[in-house]
Amino acid sequence: MNRKTVLIALSAVLLSSTAIAGPDPIETRQQLMKDTRDAAKVIGGMLKKQKAFDASAAMDAFKVWQKTASKAGDLFPEGSDVGHDTEARATIWSDRAGFDKKMVDFSAAVDAAIVAKPDSLEALNAAAGPVFKTCKGCHEGYRVEKE
Amino acid sequence: MKRLVTVLVLLAMAIAMVLFLTRPERLSLADLPDYVADTTNGERLFNAGGCASCHASETEGPGKLHLGGGLEMETPFGLFRVPNISPHESTGVGKWTMLQFVNAMHLGTAPGGQHYYPAFPYASYSRMRLEDLMDLKSYMDGLPAVDNSPGDHELKFPWNMRLGIGVWKFLNLDPSFIKMVDEQNALLERGRYLVEGPGHCGECHTPRDWTGGLQMDQWLAGAPNPEGKGRVPNITSHDNGLADWSTSDIEYYLASGFTPDFDVVGGSMVKVQENMALLSDEDRSAIAAYLKYIPALSKVRQSVSDID
Numbered sequence: 001m002n003r004k005t006v007l008i009a010l011s012a013v014l015l016s017s018t019a020i021a022g023p024d025p026i027e028t029r030q031q032l033m034k035d036t037r038d039a040a041k042v043i044g045g046m047l048k049k050q051k052a053f054d055a056s057a058a059m060d061a062f063k064v065w066q067k068t069a070s071k072a073g074d075l076f077p078e079g080s081d082v083g084h085d086t087e088a089r090a091t092i093w094s095d096r097a098g099f100d101k102k103m104v105d106f107s108a109a110v111d112a113a114i115v116a117k118p119d120s121l122e123a124l125n126a127a128a129g130p131v132f133k134t135c136k137g138c139h140e141g142y143r144v145e146k147e
Numbered sequence: 148m149k150r151l152v153t154v155l156v157l158l159a160m161a162i163a164m165v166l167f168l169t170r171p172e173r174l175s176l177a178d179l180p181d182y183v184a185d186t187t188n189g190e191r192l193f194n195a196g197g198c199a200s201c202h203a204s205e206t207e208g209p210g211k212l213h214l215g216g217g218l219e220m221e222t223p224f225g226l227f228r229v230p231n232i233s234p235h236e237s238t239g240v241g242k243w244t245m246l247q248f249v250n251a252m253h254l255g256t257a258p259g260g261q262h263y264y265p266a267f268p269y270a271s272y273s274r275m276r277l278e279d280l281m282d283l284k285s286y287m288d289g290l291p292a293v294d295n296s297p298g299d300h301e302l303k304f305p306w307n308m309r310l311g312i313g314v315w316k317f318l319n320l321d322p323s324f325i326k327m328v329d330e331q332n333a334l335l336e337r338g339r340y341l342v343e344g345p346g347h348c349g350e351c352h353t354p355r356d357w358t359g360g361l362q363m364d365q366w367l368a369g370a371p372n373p374e375g376k377g378r379v380p381n382i383t384s385h386d387n388g389l390a391d392w393s394t395s396d397i398e399y400y401l402a403s404g405f406t407p408d409f410d411v412v413g414g415s416m417v418k419v420q421e422n423m424a425l426l427s428d429e430d431r432s433a434i435a436a437y438l439k440y441i442p443a444l445s446k447v448r449q450s451v452s453d454i455d
Contacts, residue, residue, distance in 0.1 A: 041409040048399060089376070132411065136404050136420075139413030145377040 026084040029075035032068050039064035040135070043128050046121060053121045058128075062114050065131060069107035073100060087144045095141075102138035109134045169313025171256040176246055182278050189286025192279050194425040196272070196345040200418035202232050204293055214239070215293030220266065222373060225302030227266045235292035248284045249277060255316060262312035264300065265319070265359065271347035273322040274340070319360030325349070326366070326441055338437025341430060342367075351379045351415075354447055368444040374415065384443040397435035398428070 039061035045051040046058065076092050076099070092099045113127040193199070204215030215238075216231040234241040240248070247258040255262060255269035263269060272280075305311060325343050328335040342348045353361045354370040368388070369381035381388030389397065396407045401423040404412040412420045423431065 037409055040405070040411070044403075044405055044409045047403075132404065135411040136413070136417050139411055140415075140417035143413045145372065145379070145414040145416070 024084070025075045025077055025080045026086050026088075029072060030084065030086075032072060032075065035064055036068045040132075043124065047125055047128065053124065055117075055119050058118060058124055059114070062110060062127075065110045066107075066114065069103065069110050072106075073103045085146075087146055089142050089144045092142050099138070099142050102134065102142065105137060106131070106134040165314070166310075169310070169317050171260050171262050171313065172254050173250045173256050173260070174246065174253065178277075179246060179249065179281070180277055182281055184278075184281045184285035186282065186286045186289065188279065189282035189284070191426065191430070192275070192283045192345050193286055194422045195341055195430070196283070196347065197419055197422045198232070198287075200415075200422065201229050204231075204295055212290050213293045214287070214290060215295035215297075217295055217297040220374075222266070224306040225300065227264065227300045227302075228297040230297060231293060231295050232287070233290060233293040233295075234288050235294055238294055238296045239292060240287075241292060243284075245281060245284055249280050252280050252283075253277070253322070255312075255320065262309050262316065264302075264309075264312060265315060268347040268350045270320055270361075271344055271350060273320060274324060274344035279345070315359055318358050325363055326437075328437075328440065334433050334436050335440055337430070338433035338435070338440070341426075341434050342437050346434070348382070352382050365444060365447060367438070367441060369446040372414075377414070378446075381444070381446040382438055383441055384439055385445050387446050388443065389438065390443065394432065394435040394439055397438055398431045401426075401431045401434065402428075 042051075042057055042061040046053050076088060078093060080086070081088055081090060081093060109131040113131055116123065116127040118124040118127045199211045199214065201218055201220075202214040202216050203211045204213050204217050205211065214231065214233040215235075216229045216233075218229040220227040220229065231239040233239040236242055243251075243258060250256045251258075251263065251267075252269055252272045252275065254273065255265065255267065257263055275283075300307075324339060326339060328339050330336060349361055349367060351373065352367045352369060353363075354365050354368070356362050367382050368385070370379045372379055384390050384392075392400075392407060400406055400412070401420060403424070404417070404420045406412075423434070
């Protein structure tokens with residue numbers, strides 16, 4: 001093996017490791033889930049009649065969900081199953097196709113809610129309900145319940 | 148020689164005594180009330196009991212009422228296969244009489260006279276009124292018959308010996324209510340009935356002792372997750388339980404799946420919550436009232452194995 005080949009191989013290894021060492025996926029997805037819950041709080045507060053219906057605040061919350069839906073799927077790489085007190089369950093990796101399907105369901109429900117553009121509490125209930133169902137759908141089989 | 152005979156006789160008497168005390172019990176036809184079953188109330192109890200959560204052969208849509216069984220439950224005792232309880236004549240319970248159904252639910256005794264494993268939560272169902280059990284059967288008789296034979300459990304020794312369940316029942320099967328409530332308070336009584344009886348909440352939310360029985364002094368104070376990682380939460384009003392939850396928070400959670408903090412229900416509680424959502428507002432209020440009424444207990448200190 002000549003020296004050039006070694007040099008190229010070494011730099012390839014270095015480059016790829018810097019690419020991997022971006023922000024920690026577990027911390028990133030935990031923050032994303034907190035944002036998602038805060039958005040759910042906005043919508044839920046209205047549905048629970050603790051806050052007045054506000055169409056634009058609801059739309060902002062849907063947009064937060066849309067961001068989650070676009071990013072979350074990539075934040076569960078192999079090997080990100082331990083650390084930071086993660087609640088990710090091993091089923092995410094043992095049944096990746098099932099998990100990915102749940103993400104697709106979530107994304108589709110959020111997109112439909114945005115298109116529906118609810119202008120009343122009843123419409124909000126109808127638009128958010130299917131999204132909430134997908135939250136449960138994924139947390140049922142892919143999150144560890146830790147209290 | 149004489150001493151050996153005495154020992155053997157005593158031993159035989161002791162075994163006979165144990166077998167007698169732990170024999171599968173059964174009610175007789177005369178014990179059943181003279182009563183016309185109410186299918187609507189049966190449906191309510193079916194939802195309160197969450198029968199479909201374990202017995203449904205499909206988990207989505209109308210398939211939730213196809214009770215063909217087949218779910219495999221991996222536990223420390225071995226593999227349980229959930230049976231078919233649809234009204235199918237050969238693979239389900241279509242041929243069961245009312246009395247056989249009541250004996251299964253109330254005493255954990257199969258039509259053939261064997262003990263059922265308490266993975267089937269009859270220790271809770273034993274608190275149900277016989278009329279309610281009759282209503283439940285009349286509702287279940289109308290569900291679709293599903294042709295499916297899930298197969299036998301595969302349990303480890305000594306759990307594979309059903310005779311031992313008699314000992315478990317002798318120690319742990321008690322149809323009396325766990326908490327005293329004021330009999331005049333209809334809401335609390337209803338809540339107690341739903342939680343301690345059909346809802347069988349204590350089966351997961353209360354820790355178990357070495358005999359596999361519930362630790363009644365830790366009633367609903369949370370427990371290790373029987374299915375592996377994580378914990379089943381404390382649902383008493385202690386600081387590490389539901390202290391911050393109002394009764395309307397509990398009602399909203401049972402109806403929608405959202406905690407006051409807008410975290411969403413997960414794990415095996417999803418199916419439970421979806422069943423609770425099918426109950427009436429009054430039933431959910433009763434459950435909430437009962438949970439706020441019972442003593443606030445701290446969860447049992449976590450051992451390393453419960454944490455993850």
